[in-house]
Amino acid sequence: MATKIEETYIKNHQNSAKKYQISKNIFPNGVTHDARNLEPFPFFMSHAEGTRKWDVDDNEIIDYWGGHGALILGHAHKAVTDAVSYQIKRGTHYAASTDLEIEWAQLIQTLIPSAEKVRFQSSGTEATMMALRMARVFTGKNKIVFFKNHFHGWHDYVQSVGSNDAGIPNEIKNTIILANPNNINEIDNLLTHNNDIAAIMLEPTGAHMGWIPIRPSFLFELREITKKHGVVLIFDEVVTGFRTSIGGAQKLYGVIPDLCSLAKIVGGGLPAGVVAGKKDIINTLEIGQLQRIAHYGTFNANPLSAAGGVATLNTLSTQPINKSANAAAKKLQTGLNDLLSKLEITGTSTALGATVMLYLGIHFDYNNPETILTPEQEDISNNLLTSHQLKLAMFNNGVDGGPRFLLSGVHSNQDIEETLSATEKSLMQMQSEKII
Numbered sequence: 001m002a003t004k005i006e007e008t009y010i011k012n013h014q015n016s017a018k019k020y021q022i023s024k025n026i027f028p029n030g031v032t033h034d035a036r037n038l039e040p041f042p043f044f045m046s047h048a049e050g051t052r053k054w055d056v057d058d059n060e061i062i063d064y065w066g067g068h069g070a071l072i073l074g075h076a077h078k079a080v081t082d083a084v085s086y087q088i089k090r091g092t093h094y095a096a097s098t099d100l101e102i103e104w105a106q107l108i109q110t111l112i113p114s115a116e117k118v119r120f121q122s123s124g125t126e127a128t129m130m131a132l133r134m135a136r137v138f139t140g141k142n143k144i145v146f147f148k149n150h151f152h153g154w155h156d157y158v159q160s161v162g163s164n165d166a167g168i169p170n171e172i173k174n175t176i177i178l179a180n181p182n183n184i185n186e187i188d189n190l191l192t193h194n195n196d197i198a199a200i201m202l203e204p205t206g207a208h209m210g211w212i213p214i215r216p217s218f219l220f221e222l223r224e225i226t227k228k229h230g231v232v233l234i235f236d237e238v239v240t241g242f243r244t245s246i247g248g249a250q251k252l253y254g255v256i257p258d259l260c261s262l263a264k265i266v267g268g269g270l271p272a273g274v275v276a277g278k279k280d281i282i283n284t285l286e287i288g289q290l291q292r293i294a295h296y297g298t299f300n301a302n303p304l305s306a307a308g309g310v311a312t313l314n315t316l317s318t319q320p321i322n323k324s325a326n327a328a329a330k331k332l333q334t335g336l337n338d339l340l341s342k343l344e345i346t347g348t349s350t351a352l353g354a355t356v357m358l359y360l361g362i363h364f365d366y367n368n369p370e371t372i373l374t375p376e377q378e379d380i381s382n383n384l385l386t387s388h389q390l391k392l393a394m395f396n397n398g399v400d401g402g403p404r405f406l407l408s409g410v411h412s413n414q415d416i417e418e419t420l421s422a423t424e425k426s427l428m429q430m431q432s433e434k435i436i
């Protein structure tokens with residue numbers, strides 16, 4: 001039976017419901033990205049500006065999903081719209097090198113500590129795919145170590161360890177080793193007894209954008225151990241790059257990987273992917289070697305993405321965007337923890353850089369960055385029923401966010417206050433339906 005929360009969602013989103021009747025016959029589940037799938041139907045958007053977006057039913061929504069994390073400047077930021085509008089009139093593709101791509105790469109080199117050299121693609125998925133191949137060519141080895149639940153896109157290698165591995169050949173699956181995070185002895189043992197490991201790749205703040213946190217000290221341990229065994233250490237900074245700090249998780253923690261993948265913020269809201277890192281490894285792309293990687297891609301460093309990327313990275317470099325986003329994140333986190341106490345709900349909110357999490361059902365010490373979740377806490381915090389109802393309730397109350405909130409540098413005090421009030425309403429509705 002539908003909850004009252006679902007009934008309200010259906011009632012207030014009739015135009016989305018109508019669009020879904022069309023889209024479900026065109027796209028699987030009516031959507032173009034798994035994460036946009038939603039029961040009873042997904043919502044359809046019309047336009048956006050700053051921290052707000054409007055759906056096709058004319059509901060105004062405070063956005064914490066910000067272009068899947070790409071929009072640290074908020075929607076339609078003037079620096080980006082000016083740069084992209086200027087560029088679109090000068091042509092969108094020259095099939096040639098440009099000044100813009102040099103400027104873009106130089107900004108990345110300045111901001112990201114590991115970026116000795118850089119190569120552009122068009123998505124995070126492409127970036128992780130290239131980074132893995134580079135590690136294999138550089139080391140002459142085949143196997144890759146991933147960590148449980150860490151997400152790196154949707155190509156065969158990174159999807160071969162989860163439950164969604166249909167269609168991936170065993171030959172590929174057999175090149176992947178799945179390890180537990182936070183246990184350096186397990187990794188040492190693995191690298192000591194297997195001499196065919198090319199790389200370890202991970203989300204440096206933990207699985208699912210940091211939802212299942214890892215110990216920062218584990219990053220230091222991994223750095224030491226990969227150095228010792230000659231294994232390439234790859235940070236997947238597609239989300240954390242320019243968000244966890246302006247220089248990503250690597251800058252925040254002072255642990256420099258051999259390679260990193262970037263996407264999302266680096267393109268300023270336009271499609272982009274980047275592999276950055278040690279010159280010798282990136283140079284596995286250089287033409288003229290016997291063992292090299294061939295790399296094509298019609299839209300690599302295309303002028304529109306480059307314009308969006310340069311505008312965004314210049315703005316981050318010259319204005320206190322990360323500082324504002326982090327301050328807004330702290331304010332939201334504090335407010336959420338206060339709310340949980342006030343409503344006597346077991347839960348915890350954390351903030352790291354410009355990302356806030358709201359865990360329902362578990363309580364832990366969020367002031368100690370070394371705190372990780374127990375397996376029982378992981379299970380409870382991954383309760384799909386609770387997070388689904390929270391998502392619908394928050395959306396009914398005008399917020400696209402929760403249990404994860406990706407903040408921008410333009411979220412204002414008023415946005416946070418309105419969000420806290422929407423969260424209070426949502427949690428109370430969930431309480432009255434006995435969902436929490």
Ligand code: PMP
Binds near residue numbers: 125128152
């Ligand atoms: N790595 C991480 C950590 C991600 O979160 C994502 C996307 N959410 C990707 C890679 C894939 O990036 P894209 O969606 O641009 O292919």
